[in-house]
Amino acid sequence: MPFKSLGLSKALLDAVNKQGYTSPSPIQQKAIPLILERKDILASAQTGTGKTAGFTLPMLQILSQGQPLRKRPIRALVLTPTRELAAQVHSNVKSYSEFLDIRSTVIFGGVNQRPQIAKLRNGVDILVATPGRLLDLQNQRLLSLSNIEILVLDEADRMLDMGFLRDIRKIIDLMPRKRQNLLFSATFSKEIKKLASDFLNHPVMVEATPENTTVDAIEQKVYRVAKDKKTGLIIKLISEGNWKQVLVFTRTKHGANRLCEKMVKAGISASAIHGNKSQGARTKALAGFKSNSIRVLVATDIAARGLDIPLLPHVINFELPNISEDYVHRIGRTGRAGASGEALSLVSADETEFLRDIQKLVGIKIPVEIVEGFEPDPNASTKPLKQGGGGRNRNSGNRNSSRNNNSSRKSSKPSNRNRRANDRRN
Numbered sequence: 001m002p003f004k005s006l007g008l009s010k011a012l013l014d015a016v017n018k019q020g021y022t023s024p025s026p027i028q029q030k031a032i033p034l035i036l037e038r039k040d041i042l043a044s045a046q047t048g049t050g051k052t053a054g055f056t057l058p059m060l061q062i063l064s065q066g067q068p069l070r071k072r073p074i075r076a077l078v079l080t081p082t083r084e085l086a087a088q089v090h091s092n093v094k095s096y097s098e099f100l101d102i103r104s105t106v107i108f109g110g111v112n113q114r115p116q117i118a119k120l121r122n123g124v125d126i127l128v129a130t131p132g133r134l135l136d137l138q139n140q141r142l143l144s145l146s147n148i149e150i151l152v153l154d155e156a157d158r159m160l161d162m163g164f165l166r167d168i169r170k171i172i173d174l175m176p177r178k179r180q181n182l183l184f185s186a187t188f189s190k191e192i193k194k195l196a197s198d199f200l201n202h203p204v205m206v207e208a209t210p211e212n213t214t215v216d217a218i219e220q221k222v223y224r225v226a227k228d229k230k231t232g233l234i235i236k237l238i239s240e241g242n243w244k245q246v247l248v249f250t251r252t253k254h255g256a257n258r259l260c261e262k263m264v265k266a267g268i269s270a271s272a273i274h275g276n277k278s279q280g281a282r283t284k285a286l287a288g289f290k291s292n293s294i295r296v297l298v299a300t301d302i303a304a305r306g307l308d309i310p311l312l313p314h315v316i317n318f319e320l321p322n323i324s325e326d327y328v329h330r331i332g333r334t335g336r337a338g339a340s341g342e343a344l345s346l347v348s349a350d351e352t353e354f355l356r357d358i359q360k361l362v363g364i365k366i367p368v369e370i371v372e373g374f375e376p377d378p379n380a381s382t383k384p385l386k387q388g389g390g391g392r393n394r395n396s397g398n399r400n401s402s403r404n405n406n407s408s409r410k411s412s413k414p415s416n417r418n419r420r421a422n423d424r425r426n
Helices: 010-018 026-036 051-064 083-096 114-121 131-139 156-161 165-173 190-199 227-241 253-265 279-290 324-331 349-362 414-424
Strands: 041-044 076-079 104-107 126-129 150-153 180-185 204-207 218-224 246-249 270-273 296-299 314-317 341-347
Touching: 010 051, 010 083, 026 041, 026 051, 026 180, 026 204, 041 190, 051 076, 051 083, 051 126, 051 150, 051 180, 076 083, 076 131, 076 165, 083 104, 083 126, 083 279, 104 114, 104 131, 114 131, 126 131, 131 165, 156 165, 156 180, 156 190, 165 190, 180 190, 227 253, 227 341, 253 270, 253 296, 270 279, 279 296, 314 324, 324 341, 324 349, 341 349
Parallel strands: 041 180, 041 204, 076 126, 076 150, 104 126, 150 180, 218 341, 246 296, 246 314, 270 296, 314 341
Antiparallel strands: none
16 A cells, blocks of 8 residues: 555655655554544554654644644644653654645753744744643743644653653643544553543544554563573673674663663673663763664663664563563564564563563563573572562552552652652653
8 A cells, every 4th residue: 555545645745755665554554544534543553663654644734734824823732751752753743744834843851941942932833742841831831732733642651651641631721622632552551541531532443453462573582590690691692692783671770870881891882871861861872872883772661762773683671571561662672664673581580470471461482591601590589579679569560650640649749749750851
């Protein structure tokens, strides 16, 4: 099926062709016609499925119809959970609107707000934003959402995990009731369905692939290893394999820093990316990784959201996530666009239950290997880590989800409010 069969304008088809795409992905085939019909949609799409173009192309077509308003009020808002994803979405908007009279900009925290304010004052049709910075500028009366025609919530499941539910509701209250709503999520969890029922108008459900499935092109493998031997094993694998581009996931920011430092000492160029890093440091690390001047990028789940790394060959779970769906997010960053990829997981005894849940979710038994000299500890407990012991309690979900997904629960602890404030800067 060619893109022209979806009802897109010549200007958009020219932009798509310039980007080198010839046929739409499954999510694009399903979502674009529905959005052009001005329907609300609830879409499930994994990272790397082409979902950004799936909502960007029809959004641009709708906004380009008719004469642009002289003052350029914000007519479309795309909300994302992280700075990196916001920047990536805006890059796509700019590329696809090259032959249209459409203005767009992006705003997020962690950087000076003055350049962002200047662009808003010049007028924009499309605004891509993270919730925290958007509300900051709105509270300063530096932007208005009173003319919004299209709202997109991208990676809505992650926004809920990060505690943005209250912010999302505040933002929705600032917009006209009559508008088109597009909600994209990796999963159709109970929380996502509840959010969708609150503000989507008779939505059409769209699934690009069966929920929570993994890409066939990804070769998955588990290395059973003693917890204190993980660092040595990952250094051995990367060094002896002479791998040049490896994305490594850890559970915590401090864990990412420690692992990065040990890799550098072992002669492997590495950089960490997480919420405590400045935007400049994160951008520099990602640029070095893409240019192959940095071999290993060590990241937390939240910081890695929205990273666009074409043809990434290796993903390593230094620690398994205790939320099974996060495993699918992680390994989905390799094996894109028909390319092959490898996803490795270093699994210690206390992660046994996490592995069992992951295998149940993906529907396969992942091959296990043991490397001589890095054998698992036969006496180690298989009891999952508790939240205070270097990991998250699997029954509590993500650190913020159980607290923030319940809109009726009010936290009185200042530390929780501070944590939400810090997450907004991600």
